[in-house]
Amino acid sequence: MYKNNIDFIDHLKRGDEKAYVYLVETYHKPLFNYVLSLNADRALAEDIIQTVFLKTWEYRKRLNPNYSLKSFLYTSTYNEFINQYHKHRAFSILEKKYIEALDEVVSEIDNKNLLEQKIALLNRGIDLLPPKCKETFLLSKKEGLTNIEISEYLNVSIKTVEAQLTKAYKVLKNKIGKQLKSMLFLLFGKVNRVKL
Template sequence: MNTNFENNTFLIESLKQGDEKAYSHLIEKFHKKLFTYAFSLTNNKPLAKDVLQNVFLNVWIFRDKLDSKLSIKNFLYTATYNEFIRQYWKNQSTKDLENKYAQALNEVIEETDEKSINTLISIVTQEIQNLPKKCKKVFLLSKEDGLTNMEISEYLDISIKTVEAHISKAYCIIREKIGEKTSSILFLIFPNKKTS
């Protein structure tokens, strides 16, 4: 193992360059302590494991965004806490999502028969496919993959305002076709994602 990895700046710079040995060192050095911390937050070993897996995965995916001046230890603990919060609200809202799905379906059914619902879903699906290339990509990253605007901004290297503009444009195009039922139909297509 390269002892230079004990140097905070060298470790981060190596990670930014895609050095897999640096990444292995990072995991080996912090995994046990971070797991203990994650477990203290979740009191659930499988969930703590998921939290930690996502933290290390995101470090690698977004490694080029790391700041060599930051403390990697503080960064990892903060990332673990933020991931715990994200997972907490995700699990907390599961029942709410199920209720919202049923509500959205009922709202559409009250005014629309099954055949028409399927037609509306087909129309929306087609409109999404016909969106401008960049607009479509941003919209699907948001609704299909569930990424936040910040995550999309970092992933595509565009500003958050640009992300918001693409999503708003997609909504406007879809609303022109199906009007007020847009949110309900989008929720039926993407039940586990935000639709507004």
């Protein structure tokens, strides 16, 4: 159908849909099997292959006719697999931390009402923080800003930010106790930067 790799890529670059169909028909099964050899999840493999084909079509004008299309597709598939793996892994770590925090709190507070009371107490504690202290704390926990970002945003030194956060943690720890770290994670869904 196509004389060689250069001719085939030339058709793709010109937006020839028949060339795209040929690409999918020729490489779908081998690429799918390749992803399955890396991970047994068939749904994930299908997603990865679809993404690779779509990206290949979107960036077809940049394809290098002197580079093997087969090698390009396998490299793209591997890179997409790595991207997906890191995404899922990061999500799993966060999910695991959240479950651990929930278990920690629930194991120490069997009563659901007591858990709600603790969350209400934490929210009240945050509301009662001095204004600058509260603002700094919420920028850190709720907005997820780093200390440097907070210092730039509030136009104060990093030392001031650290002092305000330390003060907030101290006040809240006195109200909540040793479960503060877990409670904050449950409330804001972020791992604390300050060691409690």
